[in-house]
Amino acid sequence: MxxxxxxxxxxxxxxxxxxxxxxxxxxxxxxxxxxxxxxxxxxxxxxxxxxxxxxxxxxxxxxxxxxxxxxxxxxxxxxxxxxxxxxxxxxxxxxxxxxxxxxxxxxxxxxxxxxxxxxxxxxxxxxxxxxxxxxxxxxxxxxxxxxxxxxxxxxxxxxxxxxxxxxxxxxxxxxxxxxxxxxxxxxxxxxxxxxxxxxxxxxxxxxxxxxxxxxxxxxVTPRTTRLLESIERTGTDLFDRILEFEHASSRVVLQGEHWTAFVPFAAHWPLEVHLVPHRHAADFAETTGPERDELASLYLRLLRGVDAVYDSPTPYIAAWHQAPVNVGRDGARLHLQLTSPRRAADRLKFLAGSEAAMGAWIGDVPPEQAAERLRDAIAELPA
Missing domain, CATH: 3.30.428.10 (HIT-like)
Incomplete structure (x- = not known):
């Protein structure tokens, strides 16, 4: 040896x-x-x-x-x-x-x-x-x-x-x-x-x-299969149109030269944030050095803002969606979907009958309100 x-x-x-x-x-x-x-x-x-x-x-x-x-x-x-x-x-x-x-x-x-x-x-x-x-x-x-x-x-x-x-x-x-x-x-x-x-x-x-x-x-995972179906029905520029739509809203929480973080218009979870690159990249391997450099600082600030919403650390799943290896790479874009079941300082959202059995979601917190709380928390972070 x-x-x-x-x-x-x-x-x-x-x-x-x-x-x-x-x-x-x-x-x-x-x-x-x-x-x-x-x-x-x-x-x-x-x-x-x-x-x-x-x-x-x-x-x-x-x-x-x-x-x-x-x-x-x-x-x-x-x-x-x-x-x-x-x-x-x-x-x-x-x-x-x-x-x-x-x-x-x-x-x-x-x-x-x-x-x-x-x-x-x-x-x-x-x-x-x-x-x-x-x-x-x-x-x-x-x-x-x-x-x-x-x-x-x-x-x-x-x-x-x-x-x-x-x-x-x-x-x-x-x-x-x-x-x-x-x-x-x-x-x-x-x-x-x-x-x-x-x-x-x-x-x-x-x-x-x-x-x-x-x-x-x-x-190809069920979530991504549904995404590919939406892209097929609406066009391969779907993520560009989502970014344009969210940039015009009150749901943006962080924005850089290469990335934007926002609470999505139809958020499923009490706290849900998407982080999307401005340029199409199917996965991390397709991102550039400057995009990765900015992501390091922007993503850290986003996560620290998520933790600052309450007085104790926030449980979450940080899911980096990437395009499949062999299909849909011209439309499916790398993006983060960060979700937390925390709907109040001392309360969690549990998946009950409608969500767990039927996949029919009911939102607890208006996305605009969630975005405002998260922006406020990020604004109070040390520079």
Missing amino acids: PETAASAPVTLGAGVVRRTASLADGRELLYYDDPGTTLGPDRAVDARALDPRPDTATMRLDVLTGDWISVAAARQNRAFLPPAELDPLAPQTPANPSEIPALYDVAVFENRSPSFGPALATDAFDAPRGLDDLATLGLGRTRTSVGRCEVVCFSPDTQGSFGTQTETRARTVIEAWADRTAALSALPGVQQVFPFENRGEAIGVTLGHPHGQIYAYPY
């Missing part, structure tokens, strides 16, 4: 450096070093004795909706609110045989208990055979849940979120998202790549460590 477990460095945008390594059970591990990092080039070898990886899950077709459901029983064994000294995303110590063997700035690795993968379309006998195959309805249809699920650690700290990071660190994470989007999109059978962050126990988060995830799906 070499003295360092990492491959030769690769320099990405903004001076971010990527180093590739492997975990003890063969999972891929990538280190993304900040520009000007204080870390040295060597990375410790993962010397743990690990059980073999679980078998890839199986998807089942819901013939009533056309949705594919991945039945991933191995996820039942994932960590649940461990103490800080046993944080599985912190750098390894003799007392904590965690998932990452070396100190890091940003680290990305394959999930130990994935919903999709580790098998890819070239590995699995019953892998999906394209989008037409997945669209075919029938009772008892199954396919192997090929793809990839990755964990993105924003920091070695044991507590925090994306919004608690420095602007330099945020820029490193954005570069990692772009790099992983390109790599995962090229894997056999992957149809869509989805970076996201779940924040807060009210959302169901089981680790306080600042981190997000990336799912590489073997299908």
Whole structure:
């Protein structure tokens, strides 16, 4: 085993450096070093004795909706609110045989208990055979849940979120998202790549460590399928028209040269914000350096404003929607949909019968009122 477990460095945008390594059970591990990092080039070898990886899950077709459901029983064994000294995303110590063997700035690795993968379309006998195959309805249809699920650690700290990071660190994470989007999109059978962050126990988060995830799906997700249908009916310039419409409203909360954040006209959640690039980019891999630079500062300010609405941190899901790999890339635009169930300081919106069973949403807070509160909170942040 070499003295360092990492491959030769690769320099990405903004001076971010990527180093590739492997975990003890063969999972891929990538280190993304900040520009000007204080870390040295060597990375410790993962010397743990690990059980073999679980078998890839199986998807089942819901013939009533056309949705594919991945039945991933191995996820039942994932960590649940461990103490800080046993944080599985912190750098390894003799007392904590965690998932990452070396100190890091940003680290990305394959999930130990994935919903999709580790098998890819070239590995699995019953892998999906394209989008037409997945669209075919029938009772008892199954396919192997090929793809990839990755964990993105924003920091070695044991507590925090994306919004608690420095602007330099945020820029490193954005570069990692772009790099992983390109790599995962090229894997056999992957149809869509989805970076996201779940924040807060009210959302169901089981680790306080600042981190997000990336799912590489073997299908186009139901939400994106509906978006593509809307684009087909209205035109590929839909996002340009949405931006023009929202810019003329009272729902804009932040605006830069390259990005605008707004509460959407028909928000589903009590607190919902979209962040959209002004130029069409299908995914993070298609964004430019200046767009990524501005996003690092603008996104941090947005998240800190979301936290400042109340006296305690706000639970949220930060979902980065990206165009599918093989369809709809001329109209579906990269954008953030940040949602929170928090409808008051001490109240959460739970999905009741109309939303959960019928998908028929009832708004609790007028979007214009939500935008005003969020603008006020952002205005009070330190410059």
